[in-house]
Amino acid sequence: MNKVLLVDDDVELSAMLAEYLEQEGFATQRVHDGASGVQAALSGDYDIVVLDVMMPRLNGVEALRQIRAHSRLPVLMLTARGDDIDRILGLELGADDYVPKPCTPRELVARLRAILRRGQAVDTPTGPATGDGSLQAGALQLWPARLAAHWYGRPLELTGSEFRLLELLARHAGQIVSKQQLSEVALGRPLARFDRSIDVHISSIRQKLAAGSDGRSWIQTVRGQGYQLIRDGD
Numbered sequence: 062m063n064k065v066l067l068v069d070d071d072v073e074l075s076a077m078l079a080e081y082l083e084q085e086g087f088a089t090q091r092v093h094d095g096a097s098g099v100q101a102a103l104s105g106d107y108d109i110v111v112l113d114v115m116m117p118r119l120n121g122v123e124a125l126r127q128i129r130a131h132s133r134l135p136v137l138m139l140t141a142r143g144d145d146i147d148r149i150l151g152l153e154l155g156a157d158d159y160v161p162k163p164c165t166p167r168e169l170v171a172r173l174r175a176i177l178r179r180g181q182a183v184d185t186p187t188g189p190a191t192g193d194g195s196l197q198a199g200a201l202q203l204w205p206a207r208l209a210a211h212w213y214g215r216p217l218e219l220t221g222s223e224f225r226l227l228e229l230l231a232r233h234a235g236q237i238v239s240k241q242q243l244s245e246v247a248l249g250r251p252l253a254r255f256d257r258s259i260d261v262h263i264s265s266i267r268q269k270l271a272a273g274s275d276g277r278s279w280i281q282t283v284r285g286q287g288y289q290l291i292r293d294g295d
Contacts, residue, residue: 062086062087063109064088064090064108065087065090065107065109065111066101066107066109066111067079067082067090067091067111068101068111068113068121069091069111069112069113069139070093072091075093076091077166078111078166081166082170082173087170094116094119095121096119096124098110098112098124099127099128102124102128102132102134102136103131103132103134108135109135109177110128110134110135111139111173112136112137112138112139113138113139113162114138114141115141121139122147122151122154125151125154125156126154129154133208135179135221136157137156137160137169137172138156138159139159139160139164141162145257149261152258152261152265155220155223156220157179157221157222158176158222158250171250172249175248176221176222178249179222179225179249194206196228198232198290198292199292200214201217203231208221208224212270217270218269219269220262220265222262225246225248226259227266229242229243229247230243230289234291235290237286237288239287241287243287243288244256267280
């Protein structure tokens with residue numbers, strides 16, 4: 062049974078969501094301020110956090126920043142509908158996904174399950190694998206079973222969503238992967254119109270990989286088609 066931490070100052074809404082989640086087989090715990098949410102999230106007792114952006118004292122964005130300073134625990138943000146600033150900032154800070162409020166409990170459950178499923182392999186291996194279960198793509202080495210990554214032999218800090226996106230690109234290194242495929246396979250949901258989640262995650266990954274010696278990004282945008290992880294020598 063997956064344990065969900067709900068962090069939302071709306072007591073009535075969080076109670077309703079908790080009831081629905083428990084009917085769907087989740088164990089839940091509710092806290093109603095950001096500081097308590099950070100403390101609970103870092104306790105190691107939960108599999109995933111649902112974190113509201115708009116809270117008094119310590120808002121969700123700052124709470125996420127504090128969680129990410131110490132943990133890669135999956136975090137799903139609840140954002141005001143249409144508020145792109147909070148949504149993009151949350152993704153840049155390492156949120157795994159977001160759901161705009163008001164949301165239906167059914168949508169929330171679907172997003173939570175999608176995030177939790179990402180612990181499994183994202184695709185049938187097509188890239189070169191090594192004897193230790195890792196995936197090699199040039200200077201990039203990934204260990205999908207434990208969500209670990211090395212870039213030029215040094216540990217690469219990635220969120221769960223970033224890891225799954227990079228893994229899918231690595232499995233198809235040198236090939237174009239569509240945004241639709243990236244969303245469906247790596248994020249576990251269809252790509253919605255005007256959804257910028259993939260772009261924000263890719264931007265964060267690019268910053269962590271830095272540019273090549275020729276100044277090019279290791280992840281190329283192919284306009285109208287998707288993204289491509291370039292291989293050494295491409």
